[in-house]
Amino acid sequence: MDDNIHGRSGVLTFYASSYAHLLGGTRSLFGADQVVMGLGDRGRKRIAIVGGGSAGVTSAKCCLEEDLEPVVFEQTDALGGLWRYRDVPEYGVPSLMKATIINTCKEMSCFSDFPPPREFANYMHHSMLVRYFELYAQHFGVTKHIRYNTEVTHVVRSADYDDTGRWDVTYSVRRTNVASLAQDKGPTPRTETFDGVMVCSGHHVFPHVPTFKGLDKFKGQVFHTHDYKIPDSFRDKKILIIGVGNSGADVAVDLCPCAEKVYLSTRRGCWVIRRVGFWGVPADSFLNRRTVNLFNKYAPEWLVNFVYETYSNEAFSHKLYRLKPKHRWRNQHPTINDALPNGILSGRIVVKGDVDEFTETGVIFKDEEGYEQKLDVVILATGYLARFPFLDQEVHKTEKNKVCLYKYVFPPHLPHPTLAFIGLLQLLGGVFPAQEAQGRWFAQLINKKLSLPSTKEMQAHYERWRAKLERRYVDSLRHTFQADWVDYMDDISSQFGAKPDLWRMFWRDNALFWKCFWEPCLPYQYRLQGPHAWSGARQAMMTMKDRLKGPLDTRKMPPADARSAQDRKVRRVMPTFIWIAIAVAIFIYLLTFLF
Structure with missing residues (x-):
């Protein structure tokens, strides 16, 4: 083919x-x-x-x-x-x-x-x-x-x-x-x-490279995610990635199996969602529906944020993993990554706060009172x-x-x-x-x-x-x-x-x-x-x-197990709070439209 x-x-x-x-x-x-x-x-x-x-x-x-x-x-x-x-x-x-x-x-x-x-x-x-x-x-x-x-x-x-x-x-x-x-x-x-x-x-196209105190003195390697390709040359290195957007999270996940340690620095934290959504189907095929969009537009903002934050925390506790930001879910574009929580849970990825300054051999974070973390590489995931x-x-x-x-x-x-x-x-x-x-x-x-x-x-x-x-x-x-x-x-x-x-x-x-x-x-x-x-x-x-099922159709399932009664029941029942939230949004929309 x-x-x-x-x-x-x-x-x-x-x-x-x-x-x-x-x-x-x-x-x-x-x-x-x-x-x-x-x-x-x-x-x-x-x-x-x-x-x-x-x-x-x-x-x-x-x-x-x-x-x-x-x-x-x-x-x-x-x-x-x-x-x-x-x-x-x-x-x-x-x-x-x-x-x-x-x-x-x-x-x-x-x-x-x-x-x-x-x-x-x-x-x-x-x-x-x-x-x-x-x-x-x-x-x-x-x-x-x-x-x-x-x-x-x-x-x-x-x-x-x-x-x-x-x-x-x-x-x-x-x-x-x-x-x-x-x-x-x-x-x-x-x-x-x-x-x-x-x-x-x-x-x-054009990387955004912000200034950091002391970065010019750092003797290790420094570059932007624009220039990152493969992890081979970073084996057993201590690496700092600045930024926890999509690029920063992707590079961290790519590096963590071979690096000695990957530190992920974030100023304000982030909300993370997975590609894999309810029942294993693509998450965006659920999030981008007209019914969900009505909920986003007409439900109270606190309810919308509560629903999405609950959805994100269902994968892992953002507070426990030190990623929870002060702002609400809809105040920031979410980071999309399935493997980031595994990297954090295994200790290969360590979440850190904002950078205070760099030394010749490492970095000092703002919330660590002068402690120097030794580094070999700094990667800037700071956008474009x-x-x-x-x-x-x-x-x-x-x-x-x-x-x-x-x-x-x-x-x-x-x-x-x-x-x-x-x-x-x-x-x-x-x-x-x-x-x-x-x-x-x-x-x-x-x-x-x-x-x-x-x-x-x-x-x-x-x-x-x-x-x-x-x-x-x-x-x-x-x-x-x-x-x-x-x-x-x-x-x-x-x-x-x-x-x-x-x-x-x-x-x-x-x-x-x-x-x-x-x-x-x-x-x-x-x-x-x-x-x-x-x-x-x-x-x-x-x-x-x-077409969604096409690439997954790689093994024939026994007829008796193809779809059990329990499986059908699970697929019919959506998380209750989601449906309640959508119903509330539609009700509010109708009230707005009619009155």
Whole structure:
């Protein structure tokens, strides 16, 4: 199967055959309306897409849907962006460690008209996720629009911008041949004019490296998680990781089997949730439901926090493990990790407080009264800065990592909706469907099928949103572009008419209504109606559980044990406090709506 996936000629054959048994053939899965055909370039608007990762690939597909001509500028030699593993980290290129697994399950993370293969793991390894992107790009004809080894160095308004909204994009082709490198002094910049620009380079490129007292004197190794790859060279080392977000926790778990000791420093603590949820199903497939979202929005805040804190503490006591923060659950983006409590319980990972200062040979923590902890390595898991060096400050300016964007997409001060940021947000849920929704919105706008509010209205909206974020979240770099998954997907999709009409659905397709309202809020919901609706969306929703079970179907179970009466009973009964909380939220919502 691996050869067929990676082989250029066999990609579509593999994907189609994987689903023929499920949805009755390739045509019923994709629908004739979803196959992008090659079109002539004359008269088509040209869109520059900066970055060939998940955001860039889906943005190109969204452009093709609207008969636009995308040009994807990818500075490396392959698509995948952050998720394409490379042995050697490179400045200006996103990076991940070799053991990285996605934090959101495949059904909640897929693009809205391209279900992941049944055989793919529910929580995909980065290599499997890149395969999914390759399949997607091949199927929708995106690959031929990607210019590899091409780095965008400058994006400025064209001379006729005031009238047309066009942009001049300057780029350089990276030399990959040794002989050409020896002959040339450097890449020659070239400039082309585009009708629109989609910035898809993401926010995991430039590490945030804060200052610590005495760190410059420390004689051991110091680096950012951006540069961490594998644990082999850290055997029997004493390691300090500063930061307990997703990256810090992942690196700690990866290192603890071989390191002598891993110290995990946190300023304020964190709430941890597992990928594995109730009954062993993916946790985010439960957390991102419309019913749960109603509870989050309309139940008293103390009750919402109580429920989620109880859920997190069900795995392990955050107080006992010294991770409990002073703030409540919904005041911080949670850390997602299944193995962290095991590392702490086994003594391989030791939770520590904030750093006071470093010495030549170790560190002193603020709550340990001058005691020096000896160290060999310091790893900074201190996040990233949202930077776009190819854009002038007058086009887009970031202060304290706060991105001034209307709905995280458009700079509100620009008079034309021809520059968009795709994927510059953080969700407790799959980011890829959100990137796609943003791309669909932009493509509709560039073709003048929609319009944006005035610059004054967009700026006012941004300021209200910023104030809301600051009221809810603790002050942190990671919370400057935060959003709730269901609300954000509904909001963006409603801009171009793709938000599902649940009221109409209730009367016309009751079974589908309950799938949309009660079960996971799958990305396929946003292809049921609106521009470029997909004829296979309903079937994809109805067959989600089969694809969820697919990678687990590795052993035949005896018929008598396949599903006992007790098993059925357990699966029917959800933790009582969850259902009570949801019922309270719905009741409060109805009271609000009616009175």
